[in-house]
Amino acid sequence: MDTDFSSGITSWNVMIRGYTFNGPHEKCIQLFDQMPQRGLKPNNYTYPYVLNSCCEMAFYNKAQNVHCQIVKTGFDSSFAVANSIFNLYIKMQASFGSENDGRASDGRKAFQDMRVKTVEVWNRMISEYVRIGDISSARELFDKMPERDIVSWNSIISGYIRSREVAKARDLFERMPEKNVVSWTSMIRAYADAGDLVTARKFFEEMPCRNVVSWNSMISSYTQHEKFHEALDLFGQMQSEGVGSDGYTFVSVLSACSHLGALEFGKRIHYMIKDWSQLGVIVRTALVDMYAKCGDINTAFTLFIKIGWKDVFCWNVMIKSLAINGRTEDAIKLFYLMQKTGLKLNDFTFMGALFACSHGGLVEEGRRIFYGMERDFGVNPTLEHFGCFIDLLSRNGWLEEAQLLVRDMPYKPDIAIWGALLGGCRERGDLKLAEKVVERATKLEANEPGIHVLLSNIHASVGQWPEALNAREKMEERKVLKTVGTSIIV
Numbered sequence: 265m266d267t268d269f270s271s272g273i274t275s276w277n278v279m280i281r282g283y284t285f286n287g288p289h290e291k292c293i294q295l296f297d298q299m300p301q302r303g304l305k306p307n308n309y310t311y312p313y314v315l316n317s318c319c320e321m322a323f324y325n326k327a328q329n330v331h332c333q334i335v336k337t338g339f340d341s342s343f344a345v346a347n348s349i350f351n352l353y354i355k356m357q358a359s360f361g362s363e364n365d366g367r368a369s370d371g372r373k374a375f376q377d378m379r380v381k382t383v384e385v386w387n388r389m390i391s392e393y394v395r396i397g398d399i400s401s402a403r404e405l406f407d408k409m410p411e412r413d414i415v416s417w418n419s420i421i422s423g424y425i426r427s428r429e430v431a432k433a434r435d436l437f438e439r440m441p442e443k444n445v446v447s448w449t450s451m452i453r454a455y456a457d458a459g460d461l462v463t464a465r466k467f468f469e470e471m472p473c474r475n476v477v478s479w480n481s482m483i484s485s486y487t488q489h490e491k492f493h494e495a496l497d498l499f500g501q502m503q504s505e506g507v508g509s510d511g512y513t514f515v516s517v518l519s520a521c522s523h524l525g526a527l528e529f530g531k532r533i534h535y536m537i538k539d540w541s542q543l544g545v546i547v548r549t550a551l552v553d554m555y556a557k558c559g560d561i562n563t564a565f566t567l568f569i570k571i572g573w574k575d576v577f578c579w580n581v582m583i584k585s586l587a588i589n590g591r592t593e594d595a596i597k598l599f600y601l602m603q604k605t606g607l608k609l610n611d612f613t614f615m616g617a618l619f620a621c622s623h624g625g626l627v628e629e630g631r632r633i634f635y636g637m638e639r640d641f642g643v644n645p646t647l648e649h650f651g652c653f654i655d656l657l658s659r660n661g662w663l664e665e666a667q668l669l670v671r672d673m674p675y676k677p678d679i680a681i682w683g684a685l686l687g688g689c690r691e692r693g694d695l696k697l698a699e700k701v702v703e704r705a706t707k708l709e710a711n712e713p714g715i716h717v718l719l720s721n722i723h724a725s726v727g728q729w730p731e732a733l734n735a736r737e738k739m740e741e742r743k744v745l746k747t748v749g750t751s752i753i754v
Contacts, residue, residue, distance in 0.1 A: 346378045399427050658685055
């Protein structure tokens with residue numbers, strides 16, 4: 265650095281400020297540390313930028329040392345410095361992710377020590393309390409605010425919504441002197457999350473002004489609550505009003521199409537997507553899932569291949585889709601291809617692979633995958649993984665191995681596992697083993713009607729009608745009720 269330029273504190277502060285905004289942040293801290301050697305004393309224009317650089321690099325110990333220096337020199341009375349100290353402790357709390365180690369109180373103390381508090385500072389403290397779930401402290405601050413803006417109201421309302429106190433959120437919403445699109449959309453979300461879609465839709469219709477986020481909130485609420493027809497109808501209304509769609513819109517609508525098997529509607533959505541560069545892998549994965557669930561697995565696979573970078577979820581969807589559509593060997597090939605990408609396989613990945621093995625009768629492949637989960641990938645098998653593998657073994661005549669697995673697994677068998685074993689007994693025609701399975705299930709209080717009905721059906725399939733009737737009678741003796749079936753066909 266030029267000697268003339270470095271001679272004054274003002275010039276030094278300019279350099280520190282430049283490194284803070286443009287990087288590297290290490291240079292900012294180095295310059296600060298060199299100031300005493302140059303006979304320069306930091307001032308209220310120096311400290312905010314130094315603290316900001318410390319925060320950006322997560323040098324929190326260094327930042328706290330700087331804070332001590334600020335207190336000793338009396339610059340904590342400056343608003344800019346005090347605001348930087350406040351931001352430091354808020355960021356520390358967010359970084360460490362805990363509200364129980366004193367950092368929340370550090371943030372509050374920094375807030376209280378500020379001589380001048382703007383409405384933005386009040387809002388930041390309220391938002392921090394909302395983030396950590398301390399709604400009572402957030403409300404206490406809100407009530408003490410000398411003046412509030414719309415952000416203040418929206419912050420505390422969002423806190424009540426997060427804590428599922430919809431009535432309190434509604435009360436504040438009604439009292440707001442001014443509401444914006446965020447306020448209205450928050451209430452839509454609140455009632456939708458509570459399952460009250462009627463009230464959510466009422467708020468949506470009463471909104472004086474809607475944006476794409478408002479539409480997405482209502483459409484996704486319908487999809488999440490399995491109101492798929494309503495989601496598609498609302499999307500049609502959105503189009504008729506000329507509101508532009510974004511990636512979140514497409515994901516919700518494609519999900520509705522997937523569940524309804526509405527292939528033609530899904531194709532319309534596909535053709536509406538013009539700028540693929542603006543849409544992430546989530547939308548592309550939703551398209552793959554839609555085509556696969558609507559039975560067009562070839563188009564789904566073609567789209568999958570065209571996706572450049574694929575995340576774990578995308579691979580999982582394609583593996584499961586191939587398996588469901590009967591292309592089990594392709595699903596397993598894709599599973600092994602995925603391993604070469606360097607992505608970390610998760611429990612859903614293995615569930616899709618085991619599902620493919622079960623439906624394709626790939627016993628050896630299933631063994632390799634199941635026993636390699638924990639050994640090779642550090643993924644602990646869940647009850648669902650055990651159930652899928654037991655189903656594979658039972659379907660293909662390996663009943664003895666399946667029984668041993670049920671005996672030794674670290675979970676209590678559920679109806680799916682008992683059903684898999686009984687299904688294997690039916691395939692083999694092993695009535696004695698079937699009765700033992702039901703006896704074991706009964707001892708473990710698996711009073712599910714399905715296993716008793718299946719045993720009865722096994723007896724009936726070989727003409728043993730008295731035994732079939734006896735199985736039904738035992739079900740009635742134990743007061744195991746069979747759920748009455750229903751149909752949506754009219």
